[in-house]
Amino acid sequence: MTHTVDLSSATELSGLTGEYSAHNYHPLPVVVASAEGSWVTAVGGQRYLDMLAGYSALNFGHRHPRLIAAATRQLGRATLVSRAFDHDQFGPFCAELAGLCGMEMVLPMNTGAEAVETAIKVARKWGYTTHGVPHDEAVIVVFDGNFHGRTTTIVSFSSDPDAKDDFGPYTPGFVSVPYGDLAALTAAFDAHRDRIVAVLVEPIQGEAGVVVPPPGFLAGVRSLCSGARALMIADEIQSGLGRVGTTFACEAEGVVPDAYLLGKALGGGIIPVSAMVSSRAVLGVLKPGQHGSTFGGNPLACAVAREVIAMLRTGEYQERSARLGTRMHEALGGLPPSVVSSVTGRGLWAGVTFAALDGRAVCERLAALGVLAKETHGSTIRLAPPLVIEEDDLSWGLARFTDAVLSA
C-alpha cells in the first residue's frame, strides 16, 4: 500500500479543528488517520511511534487483535441495553473485575471522572450511614498536585489554576495536603478525625509529572485510614492495569486499598469503561435509584473490558512493562544531568524533567523525528508507551528522544 503525501489535506483538517472545536486542548501538529500496535499513521502517510498511549488508555496498543475481535463479536450481538435490564456480559464482567482486584463488588461507569464522582458519593453515604459522620459534614482528604478529572466537584479540589480558576463556586468537603507528606496527613486526621470518610490518592501522580511518593507513604496512608476507619480510595485510573509492571501501583508497597478506581486501559482503547471496585460493605450502601449511568456497564463495554481482564490475568503485560520499563529508565537515566534534571516513574512510565528545555518544544521536535509524546507541565514530559511495544521500537524511540533533547 502506498501513501500519497497530501499535506494540504492535513492542513485543511487542522483548520477545521481550529475553527470549529473548542480550544480546550493544544494538540501537536499531527492528524492521525490510522493506527496499529505502537504506531500511528498520519494523514499524508507519516508514521509515528506512540509514546503517550492515550495517557495509558492504550496500554495494549492500538487495535489489539484480541480486543478488536471481542468488540466485533459483541457488535454482532447486543451493544446497549441500559441497566433497566440485565444482560449476559454484565454479571461476568463484574465478577471477573472483582476477581482481578481481589474485591467483592463493582460499580461500572464510563469515564474516569465518573468513577471518581462515584467514589465521592459512596464514601460520603458510607460515612453518614455506617460511620456516624454528622450529615453534610463529611471530609475527603486529597493531595496537592492531584488529577482526578474535570467535573465541577473534582476541579473544586484541584491545585492547578488552569483546571480550577473561574469554575467556582466550588464543592466543599475536601482538604488537600502535600503529596507524600505523612506528617501533613496525620495533622489533617487530627484536625478532622470524626468527619474524614476517605483519603483519595493516586499511588503515583500521573498528570503531576509521574510523581512517585516516598517509600512508606502508601503504607502510611493505609494505616492512618484503618486507624480512623476512613476509606483508602486508590485512583488507579492511569497507574493501574499493568502500567507500572504490576496490575496495580499500590502493590509496590503491598498495600490493599478499600476501593480501586479504574478507567482508561479498562476500555482497551476502544470504548470508555470505568469502575469503582470495592467491598460489599462499601458499595452496598447504594440502593436502587441512588446512582447510575445510561451507558455504564453496557454490553459492548463489558465485552471489551472482559477481554482486557483476561489479558491482564496472563501477567504477560505486567511482565513486559517491568522488563522494558527497566530498560527505558536505564536509558533515560543516562542522559546528562545538565539537560535532564530528573527521571521519575516505574515500569513503562516515566516523567522526564528538563533543566532548562521547554517540554512543548521537545515534544514538537520529537514529533518531527517520528515520536509522539506530551508534556505534562512546562518542563516535564511523560513517556508512557503501549505495554505491547516491541523492544526494537522502544530502543528506536529512546534514541530519537536522546536526539531531540541533546540537539536542542
Ligand SMILES: *Cc1c(COP(=O)(O)O)cnc(C)c1O
Ligand atoms: C485520566 C484520569 C482521570 C479522569 O479520567 P477521564 O476518563 O478523563 O474522566 C482520573 N484520575 C486519574 C488518575 C487520571 O489519570
